[in-house]
Each structure stands twice: as structure tokens, then as C-alpha cells.
Amino acid sequence: MAPKNSEASTNSKMVMNKGAWTGEEDRKLAEYIEVHGPKRWKTVAMKAGLNRCGKSCRLRWLNYLRPNIKRGNISDEEEDLILRLHKLLGNRWSLIAGRLPGRTDNEIKNYWNSHLSKKINKKEKNLQSVQLHRTASPKTCEAVAAGQETVEESSKGAAIRSLASM
DNA sequence: AACATTTGCAACCGCGTGCTG
């Protein structure tokens, strides 16, 4: 895959750092934000003396350097909340993260993709095999599933609207 | 021990939206 960078490409001579952040870069970013605050990321990147694009700085701050960030060890309560919110909101990771203090959307998205989606797939497969044994025709199953989907979609919309407006 | 495969997470990318001049 050819590397692209929309912000970096605005200055053809400038080659931005990419990949993992070093301790030194973290320190520079944190020090700058402590003084000037987390805004104008392009300026932050330049003024902090970081050869990074603004986007990269923003992401690093939000997902790693920001104070009060919880890392790892997602508790059973948090997992349960994620599952319920995902059922309600779908892949609205930032909204879900907003309900979990100290957690980032990226962390929740990663957790979902690597842990929960598998769990759910397993559950669904189990459920399907049970249903196939119990119910009459596959068409009945489809009809039932479609009906549930419609109801879920409408409540999803209401939930997103109410959370987004907060 | 050596290699292959899988997993988990940090970071990147493209796109949509809102703000500003």
C-alpha cells in the first residue's frame, strides 16, 4: 500500500514521521498541550517541534496521553455496557466511549473487533443451530429475524439521537 | 529451536461535517 498523508502532502518537501511514537515525542506533545491546550492540532504539531501531522498528534493525545485514561483490563461491567450500547447504537464508537469514562473510542473499537465480535459470532452460531432444530422452516427464521431487525433499528435511531444531543 | 500463524493494539487513511473568512 502506498503511504499517503493528506496533511503532509500539502507541503511536498516535508516528510512527516510515521509509525510508533517515541518517549521524546510523547513528552514534547504533552508539555505543549499542558501549556496551550488540545486545539489547532496542526499548530500543536509544528510548535511542539514534532515532525508529525496534526491528525497523528490528536490521535496520540486522545488515545494515550490524555489524563484519566484507563488502559487495558476492561471489566465485566464495562464489557456488558459495551455490548448493550453496541446493540443500541451500532458502531458508534465515540458515543459508546462517551458512556465509559476513561475509555477511548479506539480502545473500544479494538476490543470489540478482537474480543466481542468473536464472542457474539459464537453465540449467534449456537443460537442458530438451536433455532434450526426447534423451528419449522428457514423462511420462518428469516421472517422472525427481519422483524426483530426493524424494531431494533428504530430504537437504535432514537438512542443515537438522544445520546448525540447530550 | 525454528518457522508459521494468530492475536491485539497503535496508528494511519479517507470521508463527512462544521466553522470561518
Add this chain to the structure above:
DNA sequence: ACAGCACGCGGTTGCAAATGT
């Protein structure tokens, strides 16, 4: 009304560590 910019989001990728053969 419009263009350009900055920001935020969700999807995807890259890679090191862990695990399996």
C-alpha cells in the same frame, strides 16, 4: 453562497508479541 481548513469518526492496516506446529 462558497471555498478552504480543521476536526472527528469509523474502517483498515502494520507490526510486535504470543501461540501453535
